[in-house]
Amino acid sequence: MNKLTAFLGSDFTYRFRKDKVAVVSFCIVVFLVLSAVFAPLIAPYDPYDLKSIDIMDSELPPSWNEDEGDERFLLGTDPQGRDMLSTILYGMRISLMIGFFAVLLQALIGVSIGLLSGYVGGRVDAFFMRLADIQLSLSTLMVAIITLAVFQAAFGAALYSELAIFMLVLVIGIAEWPQYARTVRASVLAEKHKEYVDAARVIGMSRSRIMLRHILPNTLSPVLVISTIQVANAIISEAALSFLGLGMPVNKPSLGSLISSGFEFIFSGSWWITVIPSIVLILLILSINMLGDWLRDVLNPKLYKD
Amino acid sequence: MALLDVKDLEVEFPLGRKTLKALHGISFSLNKGERIGIVGESGAGKSVAAFSILNLLSKPGRISAGEVIFENQDISKLNRDQMRHIRGNRISMIFQDPMMTLNPVLTIGTQMTECLKAHRAISKEEARQISISKLRDVMIPSPENRMDSYPHELSGGMRQRVVIAIALLTDPSIIVADEPTTALDVTIQAEIMALMLELCANNNVGLILITHDLAVVSQVTERIIVMYAGRIVEEGQTQDVITNPKHPYTRGLIKALPQENSPGARLNQIRGSMPALDAIPAGCSFNPRCDFADEQCHKDIPQLTGPKTHTAACIHIDRIPAFQSTGGLT
Amino acid sequence: MDYLYFAIKRLLQAVLVMLVISLIGFSIQDNLGDPLRELVGQSVSENEREAMRDRMGLNDPFLTQYGRFMYKAVQGDLGNSYFFKKPALEVIAAKFPATLELVIGATLLIIFFAVPLGVYCAINPKGWFSKFIMAFSIVGISVPVFLTAIFLIYVFAVELGWMPSFGRGDTSDLLGWNSGFLTVDGLVHLVLPSISLASIMMPLFIRLIRSEMMEILEMDYIKFAWAKGLVPVRVWFLHAFKNTLLPVITVGGVQVGTMLAYTILTESVFQWPGMGFLFLEAVNRVDTPLIIAYIIVVGLIFVVTNTFVDLLYTWVNPTVKLVGSR
Numbered sequence: 020m021n022k023l024t025a026f027l028g029s030d031f032t033y034r035f036r037k038d039k040v041a042v043v044s045f046c047i048v049v050f051l052v053l054s055a056v057f058a059p060l061i062a063p064y065d066p067y068d069l070k071s072i073d074i075m076d077s078e079l080p081p082s083w084n085e086d087e088g089d090e091r092f093l094l095g096t097d098p099q100g101r102d103m104l105s106t107i108l109y110g111m112r113i114s115l116m117i118g119f120f121a122v123l124l125q126a127l128i129g130v131s132i133g134l135l136s137g138y139v140g141g142r143v144d145a146f147f148m149r150l151a152d153i154q155l156s157l158s159t160l161m162v163a164i165i166t167l168a169v170f171q172a173a174f175g176a177a178l179y180s181e182l183a184i185f186m187l188v189l190v191i192g193i194a195e196w197p198q199y200a201r202t203v204r205a206s207v208l209a210e211k212h213k214e215y216v217d218a219a220r221v222i223g224m225s226r227s228r229i230m231l232r233h234i235l236p237n238t239l240s241p242v243l244v245i246s247t248i249q250v251a252n253a254i255i256s257e258a259a260l261s262f263l264g265l266g267m268p269v270n271k272p273s274l275g276s277l278i279s280s281g282f283e284f285i286f287s288g289s290w291w292i293t294v295i296p297s298i299v300l301i302l303l304i305l306s307i308n309m310l311g312d313w314l315r316d317v318l319n320p321k322l323y324k325d
Numbered sequence: 326m327a328l329l330d331v332k333d334l335e336v337e338f339p340l341g342r343k344t345l346k347a348l349h350g351i352s353f354s355l356n357k358g359e360r361i362g363i364v365g366e367s368g369a370g371k372s373v374a375a376f377s378i379l380n381l382l383s384k385p386g387r388i389s390a391g392e393v394i395f396e397n398q399d400i401s402k403l404n405r406d407q408m409r410h411i412r413g414n415r416i417s418m419i420f421q422d423p424m425m426t427l428n429p430v431l432t433i434g435t436q437m438t439e440c441l442k443a444h445r446a447i448s449k450e451e452a453r454q455i456s457i458s459k460l461r462d463v464m465i466p467s468p469e470n471r472m473d474s475y476p477h478e479l480s481g482g483m484r485q486r487v488v489i490a491i492a493l494l495t496d497p498s499i500i501v502a503d504e505p506t507t508a509l510d511v512t513i514q515a516e517i518m519a520l521m522l523e524l525c526a527n528n529n530v531g532l533i534l535i536t537h538d539l540a541v542v543s544q545v546t547e548r549i550i551v552m553y554a555g556r557i558v559e560e561g562q563t564q565d566v567i568t569n570p571k572h573p574y575t576r577g578l579i580k581a582l583p584q585e586n587s588p589g590a591r592l593n594q595i596r597g598s599m600p601a602l603d604a605i606p607a608g609c610s611f612n613p614r615c616d617f618a619d620e621q622c623h624k625d626i627p628q629l630t631g632p633k634t635h636t637a638a639c640i641h642i643d644r645i646p647a648f649q650s651t652g653g654l655t
Numbered sequence: 656m657d658y659l660y661f662a663i664k665r666l667l668q669a670v671l672v673m674l675v676i677s678l679i680g681f682s683i684q685d686n687l688g689d690p691l692r693e694l695v696g697q698s699v700s701e702n703e704r705e706a707m708r709d710r711m712g713l714n715d716p717f718l719t720q721y722g723r724f725m726y727k728a729v730q731g732d733l734g735n736s737y738f739f740k741k742p743a744l745e746v747i748a749a750k751f752p753a754t755l756e757l758v759i760g761a762t763l764l765i766i767f768f769a770v771p772l773g774v775y776c777a778i779n780p781k782g783w784f785s786k787f788i789m790a791f792s793i794v795g796i797s798v799p800v801f802l803t804a805i806f807l808i809y810v811f812a813v814e815l816g817w818m819p820s821f822g823r824g825d826t827s828d829l830l831g832w833n834s835g836f837l838t839v840d841g842l843v844h845l846v847l848p849s850i851s852l853a854s855i856m857m858p859l860f861i862r863l864i865r866s867e868m869m870e871i872l873e874m875d876y877i878k879f880a881w882a883k884g885l886v887p888v889r890v891w892f893l894h895a896f897k898n899t900l901l902p903v904i905t906v907g908g909v910q911v912g913t914m915l916a917y918t919i920l921t922e923s924v925f926q927w928p929g930m931g932f933l934f935l936e937a938v939n940r941v942d943t944p945l946i947i948a949y950i951i952v953v954g955l956i957f958v959v960t961n962t963f964v965d966l967l968y969t970w971v972n973p974t975v976k977l978v979g980s981r
Contacts, residue, residue: 164916165950168934169946171938172943255797258801259801262920263935282805282924300799300802304799308793
């Protein structure tokens, strides 16, 4: 409880409350994340339950459309007759889940390599940093597209759609570790020679203990800033891959695949199938990015630079 | 009429809700061809004073009051374009670190000729010839070849020579040099200082030398201004100030010089340190560090007093015992 | 001498990268699809198949097969596309101009908008226009390329009808190059796709140029340039901008790959007949030779552009020697 009051009274909280953009972005992110997490409770229908879907209900416009709107479906229905609101909630759940786990994987790999590289130095360091250079110069999206395309071709679409969610997390997660590794390595190098680390070594602390207990906490604020932006990037990448048909399948759609499946209907007037999930996607990414920008300004960590 | 007359100059840095004052109204003047030194510890405001002459303060610093009268014109009120014709033309600057002063991606030649071309209607070739002759003046070997070099191809001492050559390009009447030798090797410092002295004397150029090194100032300048916490605390002919410093701060500075100490003895440091801009004490700002400070010093801000050739800002100027120098500087 | 050393070092690197890519390409070919199925039908007996496999060398050791693959690949033979029944490389090459022109269009947009806007924001960081640009750029970063593309099509092609919604329009022959640059129709078709492709990179570069330049403007050498009495344009665009360019070029080099990836998205929305669109079709048809040809061509583009970016960097930055390690 003491920690909570200390946090609420801190400079950080003060600056947060003074910045309207940050507060609004934060509220939107929290609202979207909560509605995604509790989608099974909130959503009026279960879009995965084929029995509840009636093809007769397909392509109904949102309920505020007086001619054709149906009050059962607040945001209308998609071509298969699924309730858009429910599908969007479940889709956002998948998008966020992939974004979150992919970034978790990135951070796990990146922070470990960064700590190791910075603390051990020498050849290990040179090797990992060279690898990071190469990894960075290969575009994540390009690697993801090619890898997923090849896997899809190899497995066949049916099996692939089962594995899609793991593949997406894996591909997006592995490709972006250098961001973390470089930043963490830089802070390790900065911290390594400070007195308190020497002191810890002198009293006989083991290497791993020094790294985990003393150096790691100092890298937290850059890691937090990177993670925020990276979640947004991961969600964008996922959406792009799904849009290309290399991501989530239509029967278990993410926001990206929802937009993709509605794209062809935009010309025939059924705009809501694409537009509504697009707005949700943009709102989600934008508010995460705004929050990330604000965090970077406030925490002002030393991010890795060439 | 002095060439340059700085009157009650105040500089402040607005930072969020509070505004920090870096200069609390300083006044000094410089005659044609005269060389003066501004000394003080870091944070005394001497660099701010130097940069405010050409209105080159780093953001968000600004001149909040006072005048900088140069050739009968208050140049602190000029707009950017008018100021441009003074900078690098009538008044030049030399910066502290020659490693950082020259643009790494442009050749020496480009960085010299552009300055000439900014102020005079001359051809490229003429600008090149003038540049080469100035490089020769500052003793740079084979100046023609150096014109096409990039800064990183020169040593620190060479670079500072180039910077001096740039400062002299347009035959200015004043050069403001901000710690021009601090970043250099000790062996090169004396060379560069001698060069500057010679060039200024030969060309009748006024010099404002900013430094924390009293030894350097005593060799080069005719007059000394001592600054502390944004104020001038002592001013006078170099000889007078060195041999008979009046202000306790100046005394402290002189006593702290290695030359003033017997070998093996502890250096006489001034206790404490320069206050931060937002923590300047009331009254005389030197009072926490002064041996003679009493209650009055915590209340009244002292003004410069004494004969025109040697003034000091200390309330107890008459009570302080005579200065005993070991003669290290003379 | 420096150039020779640089050329050799670069060539070795390029060969290494291409070897790795070819290995990837080959293992894809090895695991993806059965070439026999494409050649003969289901009607051939198991014995005959085995005989054919032997004859085609499909039962040879991995390295032998890879050697054969490489031998052909070096001669430009990456096999025939299953779908087009033509050499895969030829099929890709025919689509290359379309993609390149799209990339050129987007790059021009980025250079002509991001540079002045980024510089402006760095010079007047507190102005309302800078704040507007910065706000706009964060929106730009947050909107996925394909949504920008869809939005542009919806507004300018569907609702307003000002612009075509798909394809390349009229193309003409420019020294054997199938170009859309020479006809009005071709240029009009290029507008929306180029804007889409530029839309995600532009804000990135505006922000990068702004932050790098703001840092540079605080440097001593910029202050010294002001102290010399130079005109502002010269201080900003020569002294400051030339230094700003260095990190921008580095990032630009890294972004080439990303740009290529985004061509796939842009081409797919606009049905732009380029390599990316072709690649997606090839994936859907499991046209293995075409997939491999695309990967190898992308690898080549990657190697070439990186070499070019390195050269550009050394050209701008005199302190880096070609031989130097960067």
